[in-house]
Each structure stands twice: as structure tokens, then as C-alpha cells.
Amino acid sequence: MPKRIRKDLERYKRIVRGEIRKNLKDLIESGEIVGQRGKDIVKIPIKSIRIPEFRYDPRDAGGIGSGDGELGQPIRLDEDGDFWGRPGQGTGIHLPEVEIELRELAEILGEELELPRIQPKGERRWVQGGEDYTDVSVVGPETLLMKRRAYREGLKRQLLLTEPGKDGAVEGMPPALRPPLLVTPIREDKRYLHSEPEPEPQTNAVILFMRDASGSMSGEKTEIIRQENYWIDIWLRTHYDNVERVYILHDYEAQEVDEKEFYELSTGGGTRISSAYELCGKIIERRYSPEDWNIYPFHFSDGENWIGDTENFCVPLLQDELLPRCNIFCYGQVTLGRRSAGLHLVKLEEHLGQDERWVSSIISGREDILRSIKDFLGKGR
Amino acid sequence: MNPLSIQELEGLRGEARRLAEEAGLDPWEVTFGVVDYDRINELSAYDGFPLRYPHWQFGMSYDYFRKRGAYSGWWTYELVLNTRPALAYLRASNTVVETKGVMVHVYAHVDFFRHNRWFSKTNRDMIRLMENHATRVERYMNQYGVEKVESFLDKVLSIQYNMDPHAPFIKRRWQAKRSSKDEDEGNGLVEARRIPVKRDYMERFINPPEWVEKRRARMRAELEEKKLREATELERPQKDLLQFLMKHGRLEDWQKDLIALVREESYYFVPQIQTKVMNEGWASYWESKIMAEFAGPNEFLDHADMMSKVLGGSALNPYRLGKLIWGDIKQRWDKGRFGREWELCKEKEKKEKWDTGAGLGMEKIFEVRRNYNDVTFIDEFFTEDLCERLNLFAYEYIPETGAYHITSRSFEDVKKKLLLRHTNLGKPTIKVVTGNYDNKGELLLIHEWNGIGLDWEDAKQVLKNIHAMWGRPVNLKTIILRRVRDPDPTRNRIHPERPLTAVVEEQGVLLRYDGETFRELALKPEEVADIRVDDVNYHTIPEEWIG
Numbered sequence: 001m002p003k004r005i006r007k008d009l010e011r012y013k014r015i016v017r018g019e020i021r022k023n024l025k026d027l028i029e030s031g032e033i034v035g036q037r038g039k040d041i042v043k044i045p046i047k048s049i050r051i052p053e054f055r056y057d058p059r060d061a062g063g064i065g066s067g068d069g070e071l072g073q074p075i076r077l078d079e080d081g082d083f084w085g086r087p088g089q090g091t092g093i094h095l096p097e098v099e100i101e102l103r104e105l106a107e108i109l110g111e112e113l114e115l116p117r118i119q120p121k122g123e124r125r126w127v128q129g130g131e132d133y134t135d136v137s138v139v140g141p142e143t144l145l146m147k148r149r150a151y152r153e154g155l156k157r158q159l160l161l162t163e164p165g166k167d168g169a170v171e172g173m174p175p176a177l178r179p180p181l182l183v184t185p186i187r188e189d190k191r192y193l194h195s196e197p198e199p200e201p202q203t204n205a206v207i208l209f210m211r212d213a214s215g216s217m218s219g220e221k222t223e224i225i226r227q228e229n230y231w232i233d234i235w236l237r238t239h240y241d242n243v244e245r246v247y248i249l250h251d252y253e254a255q256e257v258d259e260k261e262f263y264e265l266s267t268g269g270g271t272r273i274s275s276a277y278e279l280c281g282k283i284i285e286r287r288y289s290p291e292d293w294n295i296y297p298f299h300f301s302d303g304e305n306w307i308g309d310t311e312n313f314c315v316p317l318l319q320d321e322l323l324p325r326c327n328i329f330c331y332g333q334v335t336l337g338r339r340s341a342g343l344h345l346v347k348l349e350e351h352l353g354q355d356e357r358w359v360s361s362i363i364s365g366r367e368d369i370l371r372s373i374k375d376f377l378g379k380g381r
Numbered sequence: 382m383n384p385l386s387i388q389e390l391e392g393l394r395g396e397a398r399r400l401a402e403e404a405g406l407d408p409w410e411v412t413f414g415v416v417d418y419d420r421i422n423e424l425s426a427y428d429g430f431p432l433r434y435p436h437w438q439f440g441m442s443y444d445y446f447r448k449r450g451a452y453s454g455w456w457t458y459e460l461v462l463n464t465r466p467a468l469a470y471l472r473a474s475n476t477v478v479e480t481k482g483v484m485v486h487v488y489a490h491v492d493f494f495r496h497n498r499w500f501s502k503t504n505r506d507m508i509r510l511m512e513n514h515a516t517r518v519e520r521y522m523n524q525y526g527v528e529k530v531e532s533f534l535d536k537v538l539s540i541q542y543n544m545d546p547h548a549p550f551i552k553r554r555w556q557a558k559r560s561s562k563d564e565d566e567g568n569g570l571v572e573a574r575r576i577p578v579k580r581d582y583m584e585r586f587i588n589p590p591e592w593v594e595k596r597r598a599r600m601r602a603e604l605e606e607k608k609l610r611e612a613t614e615l616e617r618p619q620k621d622l623l624q625f626l627m628k629h630g631r632l633e634d635w636q637k638d639l640i641a642l643v644r645e646e647s648y649y650f651v652p653q654i655q656t657k658v659m660n661e662g663w664a665s666y667w668e669s670k671i672m673a674e675f676a677g678p679n680e681f682l683d684h685a686d687m688m689s690k691v692l693g694g695s696a697l698n699p700y701r702l703g704k705l706i707w708g709d710i711k712q713r714w715d716k717g718r719f720g721r722e723w724e725l726c727k728e729k730e731k732k733e734k735w736d737t738g739a740g741l742g743m744e745k746i747f748e749v750r751r752n753y754n755d756v757t758f759i760d761e762f763f764t765e766d767l768c769e770r771l772n773l774f775a776y777e778y779i780p781e782t783g784a785y786h787i788t789s790r791s792f793e794d795v796k797k798k799l800l801l802r803h804t805n806l807g808k809p810t811i812k813v814v815t816g817n818y819d820n821k822g823e824l825l826l827i828h829e830w831n832g833i834g835l836d837w838e839d840a841k842q843v844l845k846n847i848h849a850m851w852g853r854p855v856n857l858k859t860i861i862l863r864r865v866r867d868p869d870p871t872r873n874r875i876h877p878e879r880p881l882t883a884v885v886e887e888q889g890v891l892l893r894y895d896g897e898t899f900r901e902l903a904l905k906p907e908e909v910a911d912i913r914v915d916d917v918n919y920h921t922i923p924e925e926w927i928g
Contacts, residue, residue, distance in 0.1 A: 004432055005423040008440030011531070015437055041448065051438065051538045052842035054811050059778035060834045060862075062788070062921065064697060064798045066773050071923070072878045074784040075776055099448055148686075156682055 016098055019046050020105070021112050029366040031223065033105075034230040042105055043097045106238040109231060113373060116380030118239045118294075118327075133193035140192025154185035205240040205294040207233065208283065210276045211262060212301035213249040218266040221334045224363055225300045226263050228332065231373050236296060246283055250276035252306075256283065272306040273299070273344060274313035281321040290325040297326055298376070303333045303342015310347040318348075323357045328381040331360045332372060339364045357381070384473050385480060390415065393477070397484035400671045401492070405743065408491035410466040413484070417473050422446040424470055425457045428650070430511045434518035434642070435527075436534055458691055459664075461487045463494040463653065465505040478680040482668055482687055485675060489667035492750075493660050499652040499754050502549035507649050514642045521635045533636055536846035537643045542806055543622040544644055546651045618812035618827060622847075623647070625813045631852030640850075654806050655754045662703015663750060665692065669704070697799075705771070706762050707746060715742035755803040763799065765792040775921040779880045781868060786880050794921040801833070801919050809835055816851075824851045828859035831914045835859055844894045854895040858904060858912050863888045868928055876925075884928045887913075 020027070023046065027033055033042055065075060109115070136146070158181065209229055211217065237243045247262035248254055251269035254276040280297055288295055305314075322329055333345050339362055341349065352358045361375035362368070385393075394413060401408060416424065426443035427433045446457065461469040469487040471480055494500050504510060522530045575588045619625070626632070627640040653660070669688060676684045692701040713719055717737030726732055749758065775794045776785045789795070801807070810829040818825035824847065828835060840857065848855045868881035889904025889912070 005426060005439060005443045007435060008426075008437055009443050010440065011435075011437040011527075012440030012444060049441070051535060052839040052846070053539055053541075054543065054809055054828070054843055055836050055839055056807075056809055057834045057836045059780075061801065061919070062775060062777035062785070062798060063802075064773055064775055064795055065787075066695070066697070066771050068772065069774065069787050070878065071787055071789070072880055072926075073787050074782065074880070075787060076785075099445075101448075152682065152686055159682075 013104075015049060016046070016100065017104075017108055017111075019049055019098075020044060020100070020108050024108070024112050025367075025370055028227060028231065028369050031227050031366075034227050041099050041101055043099055044105075045097045049098055102234050103238055106234045109235060109373075110238075113370065113378070115235065115374065115377050118236075118380055133195045135194040135196060137192050137194035138188075138190065140194060144193040146191045146193060149191045150185040150189050151183050153189035153191065154183045155181070157186075157189060158183060202241040203239075203294070204242045204244070204292055205236055205296060206244045206246060206284075206288045207236060208246045208248060208280050208295070208297040209262065210248040210250065210254075210280060210297065210299040212251070212271055212273070212276075212304075213265055213267045214251045214271050215266060215268050216302055216304070217300075217334070220336060221302065222263055222266075224334055224366060224369060225332070227366070228300075228363070228369050228373065229298070231369075232296075232298065232376065235373075235377055240294065244288075248276050248279055248283075250279070254279040270306060271301065271304055272309050273301060274309050274317060277314055277317040277322060281317060284322075284325055295326045296328060296330070297322060298330045298332065300332045300334050301344065302335050303344045305344040310344050311351070314344075315348065315351045318352060318358070323352075323355060326357060328376075328379060329358050330376045331358075332376075333360065333362045335362065335364055337364055384415075385475075385477065389477075390471070390480065393480055394484060397481065397488060397671075397675065400675055401485060401488040401667070404667060404671055405747065406489060406492040406667065407496065408467070408488045409495050411461075411487060411491055412466050412468050413487075414468065414470045415473050416470050418450070419447075421457055421460065421470060421472055422450060424460055429460045429462045429468070429470075430508060432515050433511055434515045434534075435522065436518075436531060436538075438538065459483045459486050459490075461490045462508065463491075463500060463503060463505070463649075464507055467491040467494065468508065476683070478676055478683045479687060481675050481680075482672055482684055485671045486664045486668045489664040490660060493656070493663050496751050497652075497656060497660075497754075498752055499655055503649060503652055504645075510645065510649075514646065517638065517642060521639070525635065530635075530639070533849075534639060534643070536849055537623075537640050539843050539846045540622055540626075541643050541647050542651070542808060543620070543811055544624065544647050544651075545620040546655065546806070548621060549648065614815050614817050615813065618814045620810070620812050622811065622813050622826070625816065626847070626850045629816050630850045632850060636850070651806070652754075655756075655803075656758075658699040658703040658706075658755045658803070659750070659753060659758050660703070661700045662705070662707050665700045665704040666707040702771075705767060706758065709764065709767060710749060710762050711742035711746050713742075714745035715740055717741070756800060759796070759799055759803060763796055768792045768795050777920070777922050779882050779922075779926075781882050782880045784880075788921040788923060788926075797917075797919055798921065809833070811857075818856055822853050824853065824855040826855070826857045827912045828857060829914050830860040830912055831917050832919050834861055837861075840892065841894070841899055844892065844899075848894050848896055854893060856894075857892045858889065858908065859892065860887050860889050860909060860913065862886070866928060879923075879926050881928075882922065882926055 027044065032045055069075065110117075133144070136149075211222075211225060233243070233245070245259070247257050247259055249257050249262060249265055249267075250271075250273065251267045252272045252275065253269075256279065257265065276299065284290070284295060318329065331345065331348065333342055335342065341362065345360055345362070348358070348360065356379065359376055359379065361372035363372045390413070394411075398408075398411075422443055424431070425446045426439045433439055459469065461467060467487070467490075469483075469491075471483060475483065494503075518530065518534070575584075575593065578584045578587050623640055623644040627637050627644070630637075630640075632640075665688070672684050692698065692704065716735060717723070717739035718732075718735050723732075723735065726735070749762070753761070769792075773790070773795045774787045775789045775798045777788045778785050810831075812827050812829065814825040814827055816822070816824055826847075840859075844855050844857060862885040864883040865886045866884040868883055870881075873879070873881060887909065889906075889909035891902040891904055893900045893902065
């Protein structure tokens with residue numbers, strides 16, 4: 001990076017970090033960041049990192065767009081739909097929100113909560129295939145298809161194969177009236193991103209999220225869990241090259257679900273937590289050998305459990321099966337407005353209180369999210 | 382792909398220049414710099430200059446360009462400085478066809494910089510000036526601390542375009558009329574120079590008393606005017622807030638110098654903002670013309686692909702809009718589609734076939750490139766036909782639905798909105814009225830209200846910043862729209878597609894910041910009349926939607 005701009009960049013970043021840290025609690029509680037689908041970059045709504053100016057109220061000024069639509073029809077503005085303060089020579093750049101790489105965000109979170117770095121256990125393994133696409137290939141998976149390139153090749157081919165005068169155009173016809181050339185790429189036109197397999201050292205982690213899905217756990221409680229999981233996820237992701245996630249829902253029985261279902265499903269049945277712990281143990285045994293994986297189970301419930309289940313089944317499962325294999329096992333009791341420990345937590349505390357592989361936290365509302373993240377991740381395991 | 386050698390580049394440059402000149406362009410000499418990808422990002426952040434004064438804002442731009450490049454494969458296509466010789470940059474990894482395209486594009490820009498009237502007052506030695514600015518700011522930072530200097534710069538930058546873009550073109554009365562011989566103004570004693578007379582009896586013929594008296598009176602008036610100029614009580618409101626604060630603000634010398642420096646840079650950038658559509662359009666227009674010849678047979682498609690990226694995106698992309706208008710002017714004047722007869726002709730078929738073989742297109746576009754800026758360009762050459770072809774519409778925000786709605790497809794409305802974004806750099810007009818408001822040494826600003834309100838939060842922040850420079854309370858007169866009656870919900874039954882909105886009323890407001898708190902006071906009707914610009918209305922909400 002050029003030297004001169006680096007200083008400007010550093011000062012800018014310091015301002016951004018300062019603002020984010022100042023607003024971190026709000027950002028986490030409002031949940032505005034969670035739910036963004038971007039893999040590497042998140043947008044953070046911070047208004048103050050902009051030099052204010054006398055400008056029109058954008059709502060008052062309206063604007064111009066292009067496309068079809070009836071009068072009165074509501075429209076959605078895309079990023080280009082409006083160019084008030086569009087970047088250009090000498091105008092400066094005004095971003096309504098700050099874009100920040102996930103890695104940076106995680107660092108800020110770490111600094112703010114004074115989270116210790118995690119020392120990945122196990123040896124780094126050498127695996128094949130990097131993520132850098134350095135080459136182009138004529139075969140490959142459809143996800144790596146270069147669409148623009150394919151259409152270009154198609155256009156080239158069609159231009160070459162069309163006899164002059166047969167494309168429907170008449171000499172001298174204005175371009176606007178010419179029939180549009182339909183380009184249909186065929187298999188030979190397709191080009192794919194290609195990565196040279198290069199052995200790279202890799203560290204692996206798996207996060208197993210477990211949640212009580214019984215009726216009492218819906219709505220705001222699930223939302224809190226979603227927020228919490230998001231931050232846990234980005235923090236762990238900065239420490240490992242490869243992070244996999246497993247979602248387990250349970251009521252009386254436990255089952256593995258995908259991310260969407262995990263936050264949306266809710267059932268009416270009773271609660272038997274040991275079912276989830278049992279499934280968790282099985283999944284670890286089958287798919288994530290502790291030699292190669294750093295294992296992080298997180299369990300959230302409201303603290304209620306089937307009578308006798310905690311001490312008779314959960315505790316032995318944790319002690320014999322889970323804790324020895326995990327980096328850390330986290331239990332979060334999500335109870336809106338109530339901070340006292342539920343029966344499940346009391347019993348676990350009784351039996352496992354001394355074990356440093358076990359952490360618990362009580363979350364009674366959004367304002368507790370930040371603290372509970374610190375509880376969970378503060379051990380640096 | 383191997384980077385091109387210097388010889389190859391020089392060959393391409395010579396060819397690009399020859400083709401540009403053959404096409405009729407007349408650019409200054411251009412120095413091309415070959416730089417790597419990261420340096421391009423840095424240069425883009427610095428608006429093309431090799432270096433700027435230290436400020437976090439450039440870091441922000443750099444971060445933006447870097448991320449755009451890394452995550453969406455987008456890069457700065459061309460970067461050219463309006464200096465003499467012009468300086469432009471090529472990415473080291475450019476392919477041959479990219480290099481050709483960029484070179485031609487740059488030559489067209491430089492032709493525009495050289496010949497467009499709005500650049501005629503621009504300092505063409507800006508690189509050195511920017512370096513000088515950087516040195517000055519760094520010196521102040523060493524002396525007073527980075528934080529202090531940077532935070533003051535933040536304040537100045539919040540009004541960086543509150544200057545008078547037309548100022549360089551105005552011949553002031555006191556500049557135009559004063560003859561150099563009349564400058565002995567002494568201690569307020571005014572005495573006009575007489576024409577030397579050898580024989581006394583000729584005196585009253587050569588220097589007639591009435592003439593001497595007239596001259597004396599004029600000088601007195603000028604002196605008066607000059608005093609006024611220097612005082613904080615202005616004769617009439619003026620736009621150059623930066624200058625006013627620099628002269629009269631309670632500031633230390635280094636702070637005044639920072640204002641001067643920002644203001645100087647603004648005067649350099651303003652013509653570029655004022656001609657963005659024309660200039661980008663001009664360059665794209667010539668690029669596509671010249672590349673038809675310049676691009677090799679196997680490069681044609683690559684160039685088309687490149688152009689489509691530059692011209693893509695929104696219909697209002699200045700590259701695309703500008704190119705379209707230039708092409709349209711050329712065609713219209715070639716076919717004689719202008720003047721009274723053309724305007725009066727109402728038959729669509731006749732108009733479609735209209736071709737007088739006038740062949741004036743080339744002459745016309747060169748005349749336009751000499752004399753126009755974006756506002757006059759759009760005002761005169763953005764036609765109904767283009768509006769239809771681009772399928773444009775105007776939209777407005779309706780608070781009741783919380784969304785933007787299409788309000789009009791009429792050419793007048795679209796054009797109005799288009800002009801709004803270019804008039805006064807697309808920003809509201811703010812003027813200084815006096816530095817002695819209410820005879821208390823307070824600053825009074827007015828917002829010349831054209832129907833569109835200020836962004837209130839921003840306005841408050843800016844007032845705070847101005848207060849820090851002025852040192853005394855600051856006041857801003859503006860107008861806001863106040864809801865007076867909610868829409869009648871029953872009306873929706875007949876036309877459910879119409880988003881109904883409340884009836885609003887204008888309310889004059891004096892926003893005052895005294896260093897601690899903001900206050901909002903109501904203005905008297907005559908004060909409202911003073912700041913209201915009557916001859917334009919930028920709103921396009923149909924009558925039937927209101928109330």
C-alpha cells in the first residue's frame with residue numbers, strides 16, 4: 001500500500017472503530033447488522049462518519065428514475081437510482097453507511113469486550129485447494145460460471161456464424177430500430193473460474209447451536225439467540241480457516257435442521273434437553289473428530305426441563321461425552337426479564353460449576369447480549 | 382499478460398493523438414503515467430493528484446475504491462488532471478485495447494478542459510499548488526497537533542462548496558472602471574488626476590470642472606463601496622461564505638490559511654462538477670467514434686464490452702446521459718432538425734423523416750463544447766425524445782406511505798428534476814446577509830428557498846461548525862413545510878392507486894445556534910417573502926394526491 005494514503009486510511013479507520021465501539025451496544029441490540037447476507041463485508045449504519053453539508057432533504061427533493069411503471073406506483077431505489085453525492089471528480093464520496101470487513105468488525109468486538117485470542121488446538125492440517133481463482137477453465141461447476149464472459153463468447157460465435165444481411169438489420173437502419181440480437185450461450189461458450197489446487201494449512205472449527213423449540217421459546221427470545229449466535233459466529237470465524245455450523249432443535253426429541261428452520265420453527269411439545277445433548281454427541285462422534293476439529297456447542301433454553309432429566313441424563317452426557325471433546329460448552333438461559341437461574345442451570349452449576357470447559361450465562365433481554373458474549377468467549381478457549 | 386513496454390505505449394499514444402486530432406479535437410499535450418493497481422486507488426482517492434494534504438476523508442475514499450476493486454471487480458477507468466500538460470494514468474495491467482480506449486478518452490477530456498469556457502479561469506498548475514497545500518497543512522499539524530488541525534479542516538470542509546462558482550467570471554465594478562491613474566486615495570482625500578496642461582487658459586477646456594467633479598464623485602463612491610466590502614455589513618447577500626469567514630471570523634492565522642486553501646481547491650473542482658455530464662459524455666462519445674478505427678478487428682468486442690461497463694448502470698449515469706445528448710445534437714444539426722420550422726412542426730411522420738442535409742452537426746457540437754455547462758446543456762439539448770427513449774420518470778417521497786412513488790412522466794417534470802440536481806452543484810443556495818445581525822455581531826445566513834427544504838440534521842451540524850469559525854451566534858433563515866391537514870381517507874376508495882398526502886403550509890423559520898443550544902423561531906411573512914424564490918417549483922406531486 002502506498003505510504004501516504006496509509007496514514008489517511010489509518011486515521012479513517014480509527015474514526016470508524018471509535019464510532020463503532022461507541023455504538024456497539026446499540027448496534028448489537030438493534031440487530032441491524034444481523035441478517036445481512038454478505039459473506040465478507042457488512043454495512044454498518046453510522047451517520048456521523050460523513051462531513052455534514054447544507055444539502056437538500058433527499059425526501060423533499062425526490063428524483064428521477066428510469067424504467068416502466070404506472071403513476072403512483074411505489075418504487076425501490078437501488079444504489080444507482082439516485083446520484084445525489086455520487087462519487088466523481090472533486091465531489092468527495094459520501095457513504096450513507098460504513099462498509100467494513102467482517103474481520104475488522106470481529107476485531108472491534110474483541111477489543112471492546114477484551115476477548116482473549118483463541119489458541120486453536122490440534123495440529124494444522126494441510127488440505128487441497130485454495131479459494132483464489134487465478135485461472136479460467138472451460139469446464140467447472142455452475143456456481144463458478146462467468147456469466148458475462150459466457151455471453152461475450154456467445155456473441156462472438158453468433159457474429160461469426162451469421163451471414164451478412166441475415167441478422168434482420170437493413171442497411172442504414174438506426175440502431176434503435178434494429179432487432180435485438182439474442183445471444184444464447186451454448187456449452188462451448190461457457191467459462192468457469194478455476195483455482196489451482198495449492199496445499200494450504202487449515203484449522204477447523206465446528207459450532208453446534210442447540211435451541212429449545214418448545215412454545216415458550218418463540219418470538220423475542222429467538223431473536224436474541226439469533227443476535228447472539230451471529231456475533232459468536234463472526235468471532236470464531238476470525239480464528240479458524242474453516243468453520244462449520246450445525247443446528248439442532250429440540251423439544252422432547254432433538255433433530256438436526258438448517259439455519260432458517262433453526263430460527264423459525266417452534267413446536268408445542270415438552271422439553272427434554274438430554275435429547276439434544278445426545279444428538280450433539282452423536283454428530284461430533286460421526287462427523288467431527290476432536291483431533292481435527294475445535295468444537296463449540298452452544299445451547300439455549302429458558303431453563304425448564306423434564307423433571308430429573310438434567311441430573312440423571314444431561315450431567316453424565318456432558319461429563320463423559322461432550323466436555324472432554326469440546327473446547328468449551330456454553331449454555332445460555334434466555335428468560336425475558338428474569339435473571340434468576342432456572343432449574344436446569346442450577347443443577348448444572350451444582351455438578352459442573354468447577355469445570356472450566358463449561359460456561360453459562362443468563363440473558364434476560366437484549367441489553368444482556370453483549371455481556372453474555374463476553375461470558376462465553378471470555379475464556380479464550 | 383505481459384505489461385506493455387514503453388515503446389509500445391509510446392506508439393499507441395502517438396497513434397491515439399493523431400486520431401484525436403484528425404477527428405477535430407485539439408487537446409494539450411498529455412503525460413501518461415503507468416501505475417499499479419493500488420496506486421490507482423490512491424490517486425482516485427486524491428482526485429487524481431499525486432498527493433493531497435493529510436485528511437481522513439481521503440483514507441475513506443481509498444478504502445471505498447479498494448473494496449470496490451476487491452469485491453466487485455470495479456476499477457477506476459480513467460483518471461485525468463486538468464493541468465498543463467495534462468496528467469493521466471494508465472493501469473500497468475491494462476490490455477492493449479484498454480490502453481487504447483483510455484488514451485482516446487483522455488485526449489477528449491483534455492480537449493474539453495482546454496476549450497470549455499468554464500475552465501478558462503482554472504489554475505493549470507494545480508499539482509504544485511496541491512503539494513504546497515499539503516506542506517502547509519503538515520506544518521500546521523506539526524505545530525498545533527494533528528487532531529486540532531484535522532478537526533478544524535472537518536469544519537471547513539463542511540462548507541467547502543459554499544463559495545461563489547461564478548465569481549471568477551464576474552467583472553467587479555471597482556475592477557472594471559478604475560483606471561490605474563486614479564489610485565491615489567490617500568487618507569480618504571479624493572483627488573482625481575488631471576490631464577497635464579501647459580497653458581493655464583486651456584485648463585478649463587482640457588479638464589472641464591464638471592468632468593473633474595464627476596470623476597471625483599465616482600471615486601468617492603468607489604471608496605465607499607470598498608469600505609463596505611471590507612465591513613461585515615454587506616450591501617447585498619453573497620454566496621462566498623468561506624471568504625466571509627476567512628475575512629471576518631474570529632480565527633487565528635493558521636485557521637484562516639486553512640480556509641483559504643480549501644477554498645482555492647474548491648475553485649479548481651467546481652468547473653469539473655459543473656460540466657460532469659458534458660465532459661464525460663464528450664469523452665465517451667469520441668472514444669466510441671475513434672475506437673471504431675483504432676481498435677483492431679479482434680479487439681472490437683473487448684472494447685464494446687468495456688464501453689458497456691462504463692455506460693451501464695443507471696439511465697442517469699453521466700457518461701451515458703452525456704454521450705446520448707452529444708450524439709443527438711450531432712444528428713439533429715446534421716439533419717437540420719432545429720430552428721423555428723422544426724419547433725413548429727407538429728406532424729410526427731414528417732418529423733421522423735426530416736432531413737434538410739444541413740450537415741452542421743460537427744460545427745454545432747464544437748460550439749456547444751466551448752460555451753455550455755451542464756445546466757445550460759441539459760436545459761437546451763435534453764429533448765422530449767431523449768426523455769422518452771430513456772423511459773424516465775420523476776418520483777417523490779410520500780410520508781404517508783413511507784415510500785417513493787412515481788409522480789410524473791411528463792417531459793417538463795423530468796427535466797425540472799434533472800436540472801435540480803445540476804443547478805448550484807445540486808445543493809441548496811445559502812447566502813451570507815450580514816455579520817452584524819440585530820446589531821449584535823451575529824452571523825445571518827439565508828437559504829434561498831426553491832420549494833425544497835434542507836436536511837435538518839445536517840444543517841444543524843453545519844451551523845455548529847460555522848459557529849466555531851465565526852465565534853459568535855449564527856442564524857439561518859429558511860422555510861419548512863408544516864402539515865396542516867391530513868388526507869381524507871375516504872377519497873382513497875375511488876382511486877386506490879393514488880397515494881394521498883397531507884396538505885402542507887410554508888413556515889418561515891429562523892434557526893439559531895448560540896454555541897450551546899439550537900432555537901427555532903418563526904419568521905414574519907415579509908421575511909419569508911425575502912428568502913422565497915418564486916419562479917421555480919420543483920415539486921411534481923399531482924394535485925389530486927394532496928388532501
